[in-house]
Structures are given as structure tokens and as C-alpha cells.
Amino acid sequence: MSEPILRISDLSTRFFTKSGQVNAVESLSVSIDEGEIFGIVGESGSGKSVLARSIIGLIESPGQITGGKIEYRNAPLADEFRDAHPDAVNGDYVDLRSLPEEAVRSLRGPSFSMIFQDPESSFNPTLTVGEQIAEAVEVQRRASSNPRSTKARTSSSEYSLGSYAYGAVMPNRSFVSSKSKDRAIELLQQVGIPDPEERVDEYPHEYSGGMLQRAMIAQALAGEPDILIADEPTTALDVTIQAQVLNLLREIQDETGMTVLLITHNLGVIARMCDRVGVMYAGEVVERGTLSDIFDTPVHPYTKGLLGSIPDLDTTGGRLQPIDGNVPSLMDEEMGDRCYFADRCPKAMEQCLEEPDDASVDGGTDHEVKCVLAQTEYDESQALGDSHFGGGDT
Numbered sequence: 001m002s003e004p005i006l007r008i009s010d011l012s013t014r015f016f017t018k019s020g021q022v023n024a025v026e027s028l029s030v031s032i033d034e035g036e037i038f039g040i041v042g043e044s045g046s047g048k049s050v051l052a053r054s055i056i057g058l059i060e061s062p063g064q065i066t067g068g069k070i071e072y073r074n075a076p077l078a079d080e081f082r083d084a085h086p087d088a089v090n091g092d093y094v095d096l097r098s099l100p101e102e103a104v105r106s107l108r109g110p111s112f113s114m115i116f117q118d119p120e121s122s123f124n125p126t127l128t129v130g131e132q133i134a135e136a137v138e139v140q141r142r143a144s145s146n147p148r149s150t151k152a153r154t155s156s157s158e159y160s161l162g163s164y165a166y167g168a169v170m171p172n173r174s175f176v177s178s179k180s181k182d183r184a185i186e187l188l189q190q191v192g193i194p195d196p197e198e199r200v201d202e203y204p205h206e207y208s209g210g211m212l213q214r215a216m217i218a219q220a221l222a223g224e225p226d227i228l229i230a231d232e233p234t235t236a237l238d239v240t241i242q243a244q245v246l247n248l249l250r251e252i253q254d255e256t257g258m259t260v261l262l263i264t265h266n267l268g269v270i271a272r273m274c275d276r277v278g279v280m281y282a283g284e285v286v287e288r289g290t291l292s293d294i295f296d297t298p299v300h301p302y303t304k305g306l307l308g309s310i311p312d313l314d315t316t317g318g319r320l321q322p323i324d325g326n327v328p329s330l331m332d333e334e335m336g337d338r339c340y341f342a343d344r345c346p347k348a349m350e351q352c353l354e355e356p357d358d359a360s361v362d363g364g365t366d367h368e369v370k371c372v373l374a375q376t377e378y379d380e381s382q383a384l385g386d387s388h389f390g391g392g393d394t
């Protein structure tokens with residue numbers, strides 16, 4: 001088995017707000033294998049999108065990555081930085097957090113690409129869809145013309161800031177080369193946009209929501225990335241279009257073999273798409289494993305709660321079991337060192353007042369859980385009771 005393409009270890013991302021420090025991602029570790037679809041699932045507010053943005057280097061003030069490593073396996077890149085930034089290189093891995101900002105920026109497109117939640121606010125309304133896809137194509141062309149040079153990826157006479165500015169003030173702007181425009185048409189065709197030769201010159205407001213989401217996938221594919229991060233890629237779409245977009249993602253992944261990190265709150269999407277899954281709660285991955293580990297033999301009470309709150313088409317008459325309470329405040333002063341799920345957990349015990357470690361389930365390497373129940377039976381005599389966290393009616 002090959003080494004993971006992405007190793008995230010002890011990653012912490014914090015937001016330093018006027019109200020205090022928010023721990024959005026907390027000492028999170030996860031590895032993603034090359035060519036797999038790895039799903040991250042959890043409720044809104046669990047830190048999924050912050051994790052995605054941390055990986056791709058898009059955390060903005062007042063946010064900051066305060067600790068941990070994001071190691072990307074790429075032998076040519078490791079060779080490029082081995083002498084100048086020895087602290088960033090470990091074998092074939094490069095720690096993105098230890099690279100200069102310009103180098104990380106140059107990896108967006110050719111190495112990492114992202115599909116955002118809301119396509120309508122992600123496209124620039126003043127440029128045609130084709131121009132915006134062609135821009136990503138230009139970045140890829142520069143990277144492949146000189147893969148060992150980060151500078152080559154961020155400057156080009158053919159597609160430079162000057163040519164962009166010229167195009168922006170001229171009514172017949174043409175900052176996109178005809179080759180890149182042709183590639184944009186191919187990409188629009190690949191993602192199923194009808195009449196791509198005409199649609200390439202249309203503006204985002206002329207596309208439907210489903211078409212824009214497809215166009216965003218085309219834009220993300222333009223760089224032929226090693227890793228595609230899809231953050232709730234179907235949330236803004238109606239159900240039939242959701243299915244089409246997921247099928248499209250699946251087909252493209254089958255064809256290209258690229259690695260996909262799929263972030264969603266929807267367990268149905270996870271079941272349909274993913275090879276392995278991480279369940280995220282309060283900034284931590286609390287359980288990870290194969291699809292079968294998570295759906296057939298879950299251990300963490302939160303995972304069980306998520307599964308219990310979705311309808312089962314094989315059973316009739318039963319009521320869904322929602323998880324009582326809400327995702328906790330991620331304010332530093334309120335989090336403490338206990339298990340963060342303890343105030344909602346029906347099996348919380350005295351020992352849960354200390355933060356549990358990651359533990360493997362049944363000694364396996366794939367299935368891990370951050371819960372004392374991985375190694376201890378529930379003991380009712382140690383139960384904390386509803387009143388422990390200020391009343392059971394959370």
C-alpha cells in the first residue's frame with residue numbers, strides 16, 4: 001500500500017475574535033490515501049469548512065493556523081525545497097505550513113483545488129464563465145511548462161497582471177489565450193454543459209445554479225489537481241441536480257484517479273461517494289474508518305447519533321432519534337479538557353471528564369475513535385447524569 005498523499009497531524013486553527021479565542025480545529029490528525037474519496041461529515045459548526053480552508057491555505061484574519069503539520073507527498077516539490085527549506089521537507093513529503101506563502105499559492109490549481117459551497121457567490125459576475133475557467137487553465141499551463149519553478153506558476157508574459165489590466169479597461173479584452181479558451185470549452189463539455197462553445201462566453205448570471213456548480217467543477221479540474229477538496233458541493237442544489245453533480249464527481253474521479261476530500265453534513269452523500277470517512281465534532285475527528293466501519297460498526301455515541309437521525313427505508317413506523325442539544329461553543333474558555341461531546345452523550349461517565357485519546361477499535365489500523373468506549377464498557381454506576389452539565393434539557 002502506498003504512503004498517504006496527505007498527512008495532517010495535530011492541526012489547530014483558531015480565530016482570535018473580540019469575544020475571545022475560538023478553537024475551530026483542535027489538534028486534528030487524519031491521513032488521506034492517494035486516489036481515494038475521503039469524506040468528512042458532521043453538523044454545521046463542527047469545523048469542517050475551516051479544516052478545508054486550512055489545508056489549502058485560505059484562512060484569513062482573525063483566523064490563524066496555530067499548530068500542526070499539513071504534509072503533502074510530492075517528490076519533485078520535496079526536491080525543489082530540500083536545500084532552501086530543509087525544515088519543510090521530510091522524505092517525499094513537504095509541510096505546507098513551512099513553505100513560503102508564494103509557494104503555497106502556486107500549488108492551488110495544479111496540486112490542490114477546491115469546489116466551494118455556493119457557486120453563485122464564488123464566480124466573478126463581471127467576467128464570463130469561460131474567462132474564469134481559462135484563467136485556471138493558464139495557471140496549469142505555466143506549472144506544467146516548468147514544474148520545478150514556483151515563480152513560473154505565478155508569472156507569465158502571456159497571462160500577466162498587465163495583460164489582465166489591459167483587458168479589463170478595453171471593451172474587447174482578450175487576456176485569455178485562444179488555447180486556454182479552447183480548453184475551457186473542453187472542460188465545460190466534460191462536465192455536461194450543453195452548447196459549450198456558446199456558453200463559454202456567457203456570464204455567471206446567465207447560468208442556472210446546477211450549471212454554475214458544474215462550471216465550478218470544470219474550473220477546479222482545469223489545473224488537473226492531485227487533490228480536489230469539495231466543500232458541501234451540492235448543498236445549494238435541488239435534489240435531482242444534487243444527484244447529477246455527485247454522479248459527475250464520481251465519474252471524473254474514476255477517470256482521473258485524483259484524490260477527493262469530500263466535506264458534507266449529509267450521511268447519504270458519504271454513503272454514496274466515499275471510501276473512508278472521518279466524523280467531525282467540535283473541531284476534532286472523533287471517529288474514522290472505512291465506510292463499513294462507520295455505518296455498520298460505529299463506536300462513538302456521536303456517530304451513532306448521526307446514523308440514528310437519518311431515515312431508514314427498510315423500517316417503518318419508528319421515530320427518528322435526533323441528537324439532543326447543540327454543537328458546543330468553541331470558545332476556548334468554555335471548552336476545557338473533557339470530551340467535547342460529554343454534555344450530549346447518553347453514555348457520559350466520570351472518566352469522560354478527561355479528554356479521551358484516539359484509540360483503535362479491535363486493534364485494527366483503520367478504525368479509530370476518540371472515546372473511552374473504544375476500550376471500556378459503559379458503566380452505569382459511573383454515569384454523570386443529566387444534571388452534571390447544568391441540566392439535562394440541553
Ligand code: SF4
Binds near residue numbers: 302340373
Ligand atoms: S468519551 Fe464519554 S462522553 Fe465522550 S463520547 Fe465517549 S462515552 Fe460519550
